[in-house]
Amino acid sequence: MKKYELTAESIVKFGRTLFRIKALVAFGDIEEGELGGFVEKEENLDQSGNAWVYGNAQVSGDARVSGNARVYGNARVYGNAWVYGNAQVSGNAQVSGDAWVYGDAWVYGDARVYGDARVSGNARVFRMSHYLTVGPLGSRDDFTTFFRTKHLTIGVKCGCFKGDIDQFFEAVEKTHGNNKHARAYKAAIALAKLQIDLDEEDSDEEETGKES
Structure with missing residues (x-):
């Protein structure tokens, strides 16, 4: 129906x-x-x-x-x-x-x-400075998306990985050690930390709720 x-x-x-x-x-x-x-x-x-x-x-x-x-x-x-x-x-x-x-x-x-952005989990994106997609990166040529979360942290979605930026750093070191893929991912992590705005500001728009 x-x-x-x-x-x-x-x-x-x-x-x-x-x-x-x-x-x-x-x-x-x-x-x-x-x-x-x-x-x-x-x-x-x-x-x-x-x-x-x-x-x-x-x-x-x-x-x-x-x-x-x-x-x-x-x-x-x-x-x-x-x-x-x-x-x-x-x-x-x-x-x-x-x-x-x-x-x-x-x-x-x-x-x-x-x-190829993947914005997921508890992401809160209302400006262009709230997310960054980098790729293709790594042995699988994945696109990695970094985004601002509701907790004012940086979330990451990359292939099957979903977590925060610190967890992603640890996963990169565990998986790639210090090879060229690790260096590329770490460069992306550093860029995301520079790029993504985590200032605690509210949008001038109602975030949720049905429109009247």
Whole structure:
């Protein structure tokens, strides 16, 4: 059973026609008949789960929103991006390319997450200075993403590794010793510590909650 349908209301963005969605049944915090944001096609938003696109948010291209993820505000998800789990994308944020935002991650404000970035766990990204993707690195040519967490620490996602930056340093030393891959990863770690802003500031946007 479908949870939503595409309505006749449409907008054209960058040569693509997007349609406003309408809930066919009640689920999560969505009421039957409630209007949502805009998608280009049904493949952009799963018909299962509680995932939803709110307000004027847009999902297009081959991008996907699934699980319990929420996209709202003026946010855009496009390209081959994937937002899933309990992730939230809001404000004027954009997720594009082959980027994934998942877990309990929030991307909001004016952040732009793109390329091969993997923003996950308890990430809190609302500026470009809140994450860094470096790659390909290592023997597997992985892309490594460093990001600001809600605890004002630096989280890391690299291949099958997910943890904080100190744990990542230890894993690099254990796995690679002092070979060229270790030196490359350690250079990326040093760069992340310089680049990622951990100042305790609040965005001027509401971080969570359904749009009114």
